[in-house]
Amino acid sequence: MADANNQKRVTAGMLVIGDEILSGRTKDKNIGTVADFCADLNIELCEVRVIADEIDEIVDALNALRKKFTYVFTTGGIGPTHDDITADGVAKAFGVALKVDDRAIKMMQDRFTDYPMNEGRLRMARIPDGGELIPNTVSGAPGIHIGNVYVMAGVPKIMQGMLEAIAPKLETGIEVFSASCDSQVGESSLSEPLAALQNSYPTVKIGSYPQMGSDKYVTQIVLRSADKPLLDEATQKVRDIIAAATKNKLKI
Amino acid sequence: MADANNQKRVTAGMLVIGDEILSGRTKDKNIGTVADFCADLNIELCEVRVIADEIDEIVDALNALRKKFTYVFTTGGIGPTHDDITADGVAKAFGVALKVDDRAIKMMQDRFTDYPMNEGRLRMARIPDGGELIPNTVSGAPGIHIGNVYVMAGVPKIMQGMLEAIAPKLETGIEVFSASCDSQVGESSLSEPLAALQNSYPTVKIGSYPQMGSDKYVTQIVLRSADKPLLDEATQKVRDIIAAATKNKLKI
Numbered sequence: 210m211a212d213a214n215n216q217k218r219v220t221a222g223m224l225v226i227g228d229e230i231l232s233g234r235t236k237d238k239n240i241g242t243v244a245d246f247c248a249d250l251n252i253e254l255c256e257v258r259v260i261a262d263e264i265d266e267i268v269d270a271l272n273a274l275r276k277k278f279t280y281v282f283t284t285g286g287i288g289p290t291h292d293d294i295t296a297d298g299v300a301k302a303f304g305v306a307l308k309v310d311d312r313a314i315k316m317m318q319d320r321f322t323d324y325p326m327n328e329g330r331l332r333m334a335r336i337p338d339g340g341e342l343i344p345n346t347v348s349g350a351p352g353i354h355i356g357n358v359y360v361m362a363g364v365p366k367i368m369q370g371m372l373e374a375i376a377p378k379l380e381t382g383i384e385v386f387s388a389s390c391d392s393q394v395g396e397s398s399l400s401e402p403l404a405a406l407q408n409s410y411p412t413v414k415i416g417s418y419p420q421m422g423s424d425k426y427v428t429q430i431v432l433r434s435a436d437k438p439l440l441d442e443a444t445q446k447v448r449d450i451i452a453a454a455t456k457n458k459l460k461i
Numbered sequence: 462m463a464d465a466n467n468q469k470r471v472t473a474g475m476l477v478i479g480d481e482i483l484s485g486r487t488k489d490k491n492i493g494t495v496a497d498f499c500a501d502l503n504i505e506l507c508e509v510r511v512i513a514d515e516i517d518e519i520v521d522a523l524n525a526l527r528k529k530f531t532y533v534f535t536t537g538g539i540g541p542t543h544d545d546i547t548a549d550g551v552a553k554a555f556g557v558a559l560k561v562d563d564r565a566i567k568m569m570q571d572r573f574t575d576y577p578m579n580e581g582r583l584r585m586a587r588i589p590d591g592g593e594l595i596p597n598t599v600s601g602a603p604g605i606h607i608g609n610v611y612v613m614a615g616v617p618k619i620m621q622g623m624l625e626a627i628a629p630k631l632e633t634g635i636e637v638f639s640a641s642c643d644s645q646v647g648e649s650s651l652s653e654p655l656a657a658l659q660n661s662y663p664t665v666k667i668g669s670y671p672q673m674g675s676d677k678y679v680t681q682i683v684l685r686s687a688d689k690p691l692l693d694e695a696t697q698k699v700r701d702i703i704a705a706a707t708k709n710k711l712k713i
Contacts, residue, residue, distance in 0.1 A: 223682075228668055229668060229670060229683075230492070230496065230509075231496055231505075231507065231508075231509070232496060232500055232506070232508045232685075233493060233497035233499070233506075234670075234683065236492075236493040237492060237493070237668070240482070240488075240489060240492075240511065241485060241488040241489070244482065244483055244484060244485030246484035246485075247485070248484055248485045252484075254482075254483045255483065255512075255513060256483075256510065256511065256512055256513075257477075257482075257483070257509075257510065257511035257517075258508065258509065258510050259492065259508065259509035259510075260507075260508055261507060261508075262668075269682030286673065288648060288658070288669065289648055289649040289652045290648050290651070290652045290655055290668075290669035291652065291656035291659050291667075291669075292659075292667065292668050292669060294671075299614075325649065327649055327652075327653070328582060328652055329649035329650065329651070329652030329653065330649045332652060333649075334678045360544075361480070364671065378589030392623075394608070396541055396542055397541040397579060397582050397585075398539060398579065398581065398583065399542070399581075400541045400542040400543065400579075400580060400584065401579070401580045401581065403542055403543060404542070404543035407543050407544075410557070414480070415543075415544070416480055416481060416514075416544050417515045417542040417544060417576035418481060418486075418487070419540065419616060431481075431486065433484075445624060458694075
């Protein structure tokens with residue numbers, strides 16, 4: 210994809226697969242990690258879905274996301290037990306067979322010296338036809354790369370290792386610059402001039418975030434743009450807006 | 462909805478609205494809170510989506526979720542600035558007008574003694590036609606209840622207060638019981654008998670979760686069912702499976 214300036218836009222969706230997140234039993238840490246990872250590579254994370262370990266849910270969500278975005282990152286559901294059905298869902302979504310893969314067995318046995326391939330481990334060695342392996346330095350069982358989809362483990366440490374493994378292979382987007390300005394004035398008092406500023410600088414994305422601290426109220430204004438001079442210009446205007454509002458002693 | 466035993470099933474979807482989550486700037490805490498909240502009320506949280514502050518994204522996701530589930534909980538995008546467009550999206554999804562609401566102004570002015578209604582504050586007083594207010598004891602500006610949708614703030618403390626406010630109004634589901642068993646044996650060694658057990662007890666949901674600790678490897682098996690005697694029976698069988706595997710000295 211290319212925008213008006215012929216600069217590349219690389220997008221991503223994320224699919225978190227796991228009953229344990231929806232039940233509240235496990236608190237997800239992977240969304241934030243993937244968001245940071247994408248930001249570092251100038252990949253625009255556009256949507257995240259969290260769904261249950263249900264085959265039809267996985268197929269529907271994966272097909273929706275992989276059509277919409279450059280990449281899809283999934284986490285969870287690739288362990289050895291009966292409730293780990295992500296690989297089944299991925300194979301079904303792509304309409305390909307799911308088979309025990311010799312490369313996966315070799316990867317697992319290379320990682321552990323004494324590693325008999327019982328049923329659970331064979332389950333983790335199942336790779337959809339046409340899929341490539343993502344190395345897992347933590348516990349051996351691979352992730353899967355197929356089409357524009359990267360299938361990773363749900364355990365954060367393993368997932369992070371897999372992200373590092375795939376990073377060099379990903380196409381990265383345009384460089385996006387950001388700036389932020391803190392204000393002791395509440396965002397209600399800034400909203401009118403900020404909206405006007407956003408209208409004047411449509412290619413600079415301006416976000417406003419209240420920071421509820423224990424002793425004072427601070428608003429952070431964050432600006433993002435691929436156009437550095439324009440970003441600097443808009444940032445100075447935000448500083449001017451904050452200074453004027455502060456001078457007016459407007460407080461929330 | 463009713464299942465085969467004529468027991469009520471109450472479901473929920475959640476929509477997290479905010480560029481700041483997708484950019485990695487803010488790490489979401491609300492998904493876990495809503496998941497716990499639903500679990501406490503025996504409401505089944507079935508899906509979560511995280512989307513950007515884009516009007517069409519909000520309309521599409523909200524319409525998809527509100528048709529699928531008993532309730533939809535949204536967080537984020539109801540502040541005073543131009544990038545807070547959740548109320549606009551909700552109104553558009555329901556096909557109703559969005560107007561400054563006198564009840565909302567009163568609620569905000571009741572909360573703060575000196576609270577002139579500038580443009581930003583008037584923005585927070587906009588309520589879709591037919592919507593009810595959700596009290597906000599933290600910062601005054603209300604959330605919105607319309608149809609089966611509950612629109613709440615993104616700031617965790619405010620969101621939690623709003624959840625408390627709506628809890629008594631929600632229909633709650635059947636009581637679901639849970640049990641868990643820890644195993645020192647890796648889940649690969651348990652997967653075969655657990656899959657067989659799951660087949661024998663289709664109404665008891667059995668999940669397996671590796672716990673990667675610093676000094677030892679533990680697997681936790683979690684069982685859930687609305688049928689307590691059946692849950693107890695299956696839990697005992699899981700204990701037997703773990704005992705047998707431990708006796709076999711199978712280690713990952």
